[in-house]
Amino acid sequence: MKESPWFNLVFMFIITAVLTSILSGIYEYTKPIIQTNEDITIKKAHLYAFNIEYPTDASSDEIEKIYNEKIQVESIDGTQVYVVKGVDDQPEAYGFTFAGGALWGEIKGIIALSPDLNKVIGIDFTEQNETPGLGGRIDEAEFKEQFRGVDLNSEAAPLTYRTTSQPGQVDAITGATLTSNSVLKILNETIGVAKKSIGGDQG
Structure with a gap:
């Protein structure tokens, strides 16, 4: 007996609906886990930028604990600033997140600066x-x-690359001129925002 085309359509619809429901369920189940992993990755990056050490085998809870003990988040002049404080609650370092376009998409990260913003x-x-x-x-x-x-x-600019014709502080990546220049531009712009937010060049 020849199958009705409607049967095939209904069958495919049911299969698609079932698979979609399964995938949706998996996504909703793993979403909090993915978000937690992303948050921990960001916190590790912040700790690295501030040169705060933590065990290489530290668990997510341990990373969270170290981060919360060492880093505070404040709003200064409308800018979100990450602050590490020391004796007498005085700032030992400031951190500023950055984002900007590069060759294949957006680059995001954090730069940590000394209290006077000059290092x-x-x-x-x-x-x-x-x-x-x-x-x-x-x-x-x-x-x-x-x-x-x-x-x-x-x-000149706060950060410059070393070249054959002029000195600089850091080396660009060989064969990746566009990416290297994008990173330098983003960092220098962020340093400018940092100095403006904290109260101008404190040098």
């Missing part, structure tokens, strides 16, 4: 989609670590 404590990235092996190397420790301790009292 970089560290940077880290929380999101980037640059080419693996090229621009994607901005996520490597070799690139990020060279920013630690950089003096921002340059007569």
Whole structure:
């Protein structure tokens, strides 16, 4: 007996509805887990930028505890600022998140600065989609670590790359000029916002 075309349509509709419901259920179940993992990844990046050490095998709860003990979030001049405080509740470092376009999408991260805003404590990235092996190397420790301790009292832009014709504080990534320039532009703009928010150049 020949099957009715309506039977096939109804059958496909039921199968599609069932699969959609299953996928939707899986998404709703894993959504909080994914969100928690993303939050912990961001917190780890902030700790790295502030040069705050934590065990490599630390659990999510341990990361959360260390983060909450060390870093406070404040609003200064309308800007969200991450603050590490020390003796007498005095700031030891300020952190500012950044975001900007690069070659293949948006780059996001955080830069931590000294209390006088004249020295970089560290940077880290929380999101980037640059080419693996090229621009994607901005996520490597070799690139990020060279920013630690950089003096921002340059007569030119706060941060500059070393070239054959002029000195600078850090090295760009070979073969990834567009990504390197985008990172430098984003960081310098963020440093400008930081100095304006905290009260101008404190140098």
